[in-house]
Amino acid sequence: MNWLQRFMYGRHGPDQLMLGLFVLFLILNVVCLFLHGLPYLIFAVLSTAVLLFALYRMLSRKNEKRWAENQKFLSIMQPVFRSFQTGRARWADRKVYRYYRCPKCKATLRVPRGRGKICIKCPVCKTEFIKKA
Ligand SMILES: [Zn+2]
Structure with a gap:
């Protein structure tokens, strides 16, 4: 060597x-x-x-x-x-969080899993949308 x-x-x-x-x-x-x-x-x-x-x-x-x-x-x-x-x-962390894309600004948002239908508010553009978490 x-x-x-x-x-x-x-x-x-x-x-x-x-x-x-x-x-x-x-x-x-x-x-x-x-x-x-x-x-x-x-x-x-x-x-x-x-x-x-x-x-x-x-x-x-x-x-x-x-x-x-x-x-x-x-x-x-x-x-x-x-x-x-x-x-x-x-x-x-796929079992703890779900990931969604903001429909307006396309930012990736992480939300806790297992909360049923929730209203997600985008912290970037303040758009609100409803998804199942
Ligand atoms: Zn947004």
Whole structure:
């Protein structure tokens, strides 16, 4: 293991963008399973290029550039990560709360479950609507 530690010393190593590239690589490979001929070749070359780029980034010694790329990736992917977090939180408390969308401003509203028919007042636009909670 010592040779690997010595080899990786000063290199960028794995980060979130590398993980994202690897997921993209896997997706492209799955798409390849269903293709033949020229489209297959295009996707195979693309997936190989993605994998090589991920490896290049991981082994790169230009840490500042790689860090900036990773930060840009994180800022672009922020809405996706946030929606996953929101979905997970909603799933965790699905037995305690129900979620509704305000019919006027589309804000997401959380109401306690098991209260029968209730009048929900949107805290954003003050619209009232009746739903079963
Ligand atoms: Zn509203």
